[in-house]
Amino acid sequence: MTKLYVGHGVKITLNFELRLDSGEVVDSTFDKAPGTFEFGDGTLPAGFEELMRGMASGERKIFQVKPEQGFGMQNPQNLQTFRREDFSHLDTLEPGMVMSFADAAKAELPGVVAKVSDDEVIVDFNHPLAGRHLEFEVEIIELSEMDGEA
Template sequence: MSEINVPVSESTRVYLNFSVSLEDGSEVDTNFGGDPVEFAVGDGSLLAGFERRLFGMTAGERKMFTVPPEDAFGQPNENNVQRMKREQFEDDIDLEIGLVFSFADAGGSELPGMVIAFDDAEVTVDFNHPLAGRTILFDVHIHRVEPAELH
């Protein structure tokens, strides 16, 4: 089978290595050094703001993108910071700032929340994505692009 140099677009399957870093250079996630991951454009594997930046890239290309919060994890929403009664947490839990709990949302899905303040009466939990409000550096190396209907 001959290699076709298909650009990333709607209805393509993409094989890539990536890293996600913050502006200070601290790495959040990477799969460089491992096998490429694959996804079909539009399948929800990548945030749309990341996916759009890949459009037009072809196999063998590597690029670094700066993704503003609006195209990444959004801006923090003050409505996602909730105060809860201390008695909703088990007595044997040593609360500390930065501790992440998993809560059930109204639909029964798991929702992570991070403790940002507490006292004897209340615990303040932030349900914003930890990367909300952050500009993300997205480093991508495309290995292969093919029409999605091959799968």
């Protein structure tokens, strides 16, 4: 049997932990069930997958992830201004609140209230981890070849 490595056509079962550069844990599977996905299926950002490329079952590594490899840089065009009256149905509206919006295709799009004034609300639609340097720890538990099912 040929030894498998992380790459295209491979199903990956892993544990991972994502930390901010401050050490704060953003997400982790080490204390719960491992994750499983197919390389390239969009489950993880492509930059994270590329860091794991070539790893084998049983390997555990820690990677330093630049914003460009992770969730991208903050894009000022992803800050949108709305009229304050559009939120009049809410009892509370303050910076840091996460809200759900619908995009042009009616898909759900999360946004974070960045600023509230008397007449307008600025909502940030950047990924919450955009522009952040991260630490990505990964342990490859099992690798298997995809069986060709679509």
